[in-house]
Amino acid sequence: MHDGHGTKLDIILPYDLITREEIDLLGEKAKLEIFSRCKSHLHNADLLIALLDGPRVDDGTAWEIGYFTPENHTNRKLSGSGLISGELGRVKAP
Numbered sequence: 001m002h003d004g005h006g007t008k009l010d011i012i013l014p015y016d017l018i019t020r021e022e023i024d025l026l027g028e029k030a031k032l033e034i035f036s037r038c039k040s041h042l043h044n045a046d047l048l049i050a051l052l053d054g055p056r057v058d059d060g061t062a063w064e065i066g067y068f069t070p071e072n073h074t075n076r077k078l079s080g081s082g083l084i085s086g087e088l089g090r091v092k093a094p
Helices: 020-043 059-067
Strands: none
Touching: 020 059
């Protein structure tokens, strides 16, 4: 996908990182494999968008938000973050 300015965007959804068949094959080890793949993609990401659309944050989403810091990924130029919560369009940037 391109953003209209010539920049290529790769959108990765957690559910796209592993197939149902792989989960069934791995059994209990599937949790560690999902974690490993998620961590690897976050490490190489330039941007994280977390959808916080309920009264509580999913454990996995909370971990992803906490892990996605400049110290934990390849793009060291990241210097800020934004949070969209509640009604779309309300953005809080620390």
